[in-house]
Amino acid sequence: MSADSQITLYRLQGCPFCERVVDRLDEYGLEYESRFVEPMHSARNVVKRVSGSRTVPAIIDDETGVTMSESGNIVEYLDDTYGDASAEEPATSAASGDDWWLISKW
Ligand SMILES: N[C@@H](CCC(=O)N[C@@H](CS)C(=O)NCC(=O)O)C(=O)O
Numbered sequence: 001m002s003a004d005s006q007i008t009l010y011r012l013q014g015c016p017f018c019e020r021v022v023d024r025l026d027e028y029g030l031e032y033e034s035r036f037v038e039p040m041h042s043a044r045n046v047v048k049r050v051s052g053s054r055t056v057p058a059i060i061d062d063e064t065g066v067t068m069s070e071s072g073n074i075v076e077y078l079d080d081t082y083g084d085a086s087a088e089e090p091a092t093s094a095a096s097g098d099d100w101w102l103i104s105k106w
Contacts (some may be wrong), residue, residue, distance in 0.1 A: 007032040017071035
């Protein structure tokens, strides 16, 4: 986890959904910066500002310009972008199809 990490993960201590994303990031050996949010939902303005929701996990991937919430969608995104299949399908095209899960992309 360095300051140069391309991925920022907004997470909460003890959150199983966040741990699911952490496991996948670790599995792919991706560097990421953890930003722990406030346990009190109403005090999570930081993540609300970036993702539009106070729910964690949420990620920002500076490499692809993707910002996303929902652990299942994040894991799917990481698989598509950094998993074995990503060699056949570049990140840009992986996000260009059914984008219902995408919060924002540059
Ligand atoms: N369906 C979401 C559930 C995430 C979730 O419930 N996160 C909790 C923390 S463990 C949270 O942020 N709850 C507040 C909220 O949902 O607004 C996911 O899979 O990411």
